[in-house]
Amino acid sequence: MISFQAKCPGGRVEWPCALAKELESGKHCWILEVGEKSSWAVGVASETILKKMSIPDSCKEGYWYIKLFKGKRFQAFSSSMTDLSQNPKKIAVYLDFDKSELLFVDLETQITIHKFKEQFSEKLYPLFSPGIHDKGPLILQSVSQKDVKETLGRHTSLLLQLLFDVREILGKYISLLYQRQNDPERFTLDTDIETVDRNTAHGDLHVSEDNKRISFQGNVKCPGGRAEWPCALAKELESGKHCWILEVGEKSSWAVGVASETILKNLSIPDSCKEGYWYIKLFKRKKFQAFSSSTTDLSQKPRKIAVYLDFDMGELSFVDVEKHVVIHRFKEQFSDKLYPVFSPGIHDKGPLILHSIPQNKTN
Structure with missing residues (x-):
């Protein structure tokens, strides 16, 4: 669990954050519960983040994250900013380093919140910020390794590599195209x-x-x-x-x-x-x-x-x-x-x- 300790955030612009271990290649997944928190941010950043252990309040190269501000503004930040409508309580983050894809999924509604498509060339650090406007924690949850191996080993498309029930949404469409051409007996449409x-x-x-x-x-x-x-x-x-x-x-x-x-x-x-x-x-x-x-x-x-x-x-x-x-x-x-x-x-x-x-x- 990660939570904010200060009583008065003052004129802070950047939010403090915690990091997970560095990633340089491969496929990675983490699940985060944000619950009813009014402010939070989650994503990845390049080694630049090690200088201050905080995330900027505006667009900046080397950062890819989604952020909720005071329960009102929900946006995706990188070198540009995108307004988002899906305000989740539980998030799955999926990073395919080699394919340069970073995907955020709302686990409760099973809808993709946002996807970044970038050319990752440096080490990346998963980042977690609980914001500065409440003391509610961000909670990291375990991911089943069995599901990871079974799912990633079975499909070659990123859309078919999702570990969660969202696969049943995207998969039903993508499977239609993929399995019709490769394994038609496994999937049929009426x-x-x-x-x-x-x-x-x-x-x-x-x-x-x-x-x-x-x-x-x-x-x-x-x-x-x-x-x-x-x-x-x-x-x-x-x-x-x-x-x-x-x-x-x-x-x-x-x-x-x-x-x-x-x-x-x-x-x-x-x-x-x-x-x-x-x-x-x-x-x-x-x-x-x-x-x-x-x-x-x-x-x-x-x-x-x-x-x-x-x-x-x-x-x-x-x-x-x-x-x-x-x-x-x-x-x-x-x-x-x-x-x-x-x-x-x-x-x-x-x-x-x-x-x-x-x-x-x-x-």
């Missing part, structure tokens, strides 16, 4: 969603002849006081595992997810939380959120998305295909039919494009 049902498309949408492109054909300059966005649906799903890949590109607005039969009434998605809808939505490039019975702000704005639905397990996951990061996951008890939902929004005419999923290699 359905690939590769087209929409043009008969379900809202009247304000245009669907291409191959049923793979959906675009808004109304007046994007004057969409009026619309609150709901028109959408198109794919065929209904009642059980099993399903996956679809969608390219959103540089579109300013779009939404994708699933909905219950309620959506058949007006073929549009609501602008606020509503039972029977589970989707992620980008609004004018500004607000990126997940909607269901509640709203969650998201930070990862993807260009290409894999959606994975395990109906029987009640899991709906969204993966950024280019960055290999889980965008969001819904965990629900699905009991009614579900319809994949695709809305190109109402603010540009760029299309949503459904892509085919790679098929098995032939010998």
